Amino acid sequence: MKIILTSSFDPVSEREMEYIRQYRKTHRLRDLWLSVDEAGSLDHAIRVRLLKKAAGYDRRLHVCETPEKGEAIKPLDEESIRKGLYRLAARGIRKDLITQGYYLDETARAMCNPHRYEHSKSVAMTAVKLAQAHHMDTQKAYVMGMLHDITKAFSDEENERIIRLYKPEWLTLSPKVWHSYTAVIFAKQNMSLSDPDIAYAMEHHTIGDGKTDYAALLYIADKIEPLRGYDVSKQTASAMKNLKKAAFEIREESKAYILKTEGIHV
Ligand SMILES: [Fe+2]
Ligand SMILES: [Fe+2]
Numbered sequence: 304m305k306i307i308l309t310s311s312f313d314p315v316s317e318r319e320m321e322y323i324r325q326y327r328k329t330h331r332l333r334d335l336w337l338s339v340d341e342a343g344s345l346d347h348a349i350r351v352r353l354l355k356k357a358a359g360y361d362r363r364l365h366v367c368e369t370p371e372k373g374e375a376i377k378p379l380d381e382e383s384i385r386k387g388l389y390r391l392a393a394r395g396i397r398k399d400l401i402t403q404g405y406y407l408d409e410t411a412r413a414m415c416n417p418h419r420y421e422h423s424k425s426v427a428m429t430a431v432k433l434a435q436a437h438h439m440d441t442q443k444a445y446v447m448g449m450l451h452d453i454t455k456a457f458s459d460e461e462n463e464r465i466i467r468l469y470k471p472e473w474l475t476l477s478p479k480v481w482h483s484y485t486a487v488i489f490a491k492q493n494m495s496l497s498d499p500d501i502a503y504a505m506e507h508h509t510i511g512d513g514k515t516d517y518a519a520l521l522y523i524a525d526k527i528e529p530l531r532g533y534d535v536s537k538q539t540a541s542a543m544k545n546l547k548k549a550a551f552e553i554r555e556e557s558k559a560y561i562l563k564t565e566g567i568h569v
Contacts, residue, residue: 307373313343316380357393386413430524519550
């Protein structure tokens with residue numbers, strides 16, 4: 304008899320994989336089929352592909368290509384994963400979630416206030432446009448845009464606690480830039496972020512002192528995204544031509560503005 308377990312697998316979690324393996328052993332089954340429910344936040348075909356990858360080399364686990372009827376299992380940890388705890392996803396798929404940018408929209412929505420969430424999406428879209436113009440990786444641009452302010456809603460106390468724990472040398476920096484660093488720590492610890500281009504660009508997005516093209520790209524996208532509400536046509540035209548030059552110009556303008564309004568040299 305063909306035994307099928309069904310769930311949303313949106314996405315499949317490590318605890319679900321443990322349950323599935325245990326189920327096969329307990330019921331002394333030679334083969335076990337898994338079916339992905341139609342409804343889900345991520346496309347059905349992508350969830351099927353991720354489930355196949357999570358099942359890996361276990362030749363006794365089979366994944367149905369289309370939804371089939373079977374015994375429904377309760378989703379475990381899936382909602383937490385969709386809100387940014389990618390470390391709870393099945394071992395084989397954690398990297399796919401972050402590199403493909405899956406669930407970043409839900410994560411940003413869960414971790415940011417509505418204004419910050421809209422800003423993050425707008426930065427991500429602006430970063431993608433700049434990446435296209437400069438033949439850079441649009442997927443990386445999208446991920447860094449969505450993640451750059453992910454810890455901005457944390458209190459100063461919380462950001463300070465994280466920095467004291469992991470990078471105490473950064474405590475001398477202004478609290479205004481702390482979220483640049485804690486966003487990277489959060490993404491590395493909870494979302495399996497390991498791309499050095501993305502991490503570096505995120506760390507330098509507030510001050511704009513990064514030396515790479517991706518750092519310039521994210522710094523600019525953060526400053527010129529359309530929801531900012533001021534005229535950025537000059538800066539946008541400049542960024543379409545030369546990222547580093549545009550980042551330098553924007554940084555100089557920003558320094559002059561802070562000197563004028565706050566009387567501080569930065
Ligand atoms: Fe920021
Ligand atoms: Fe931002």
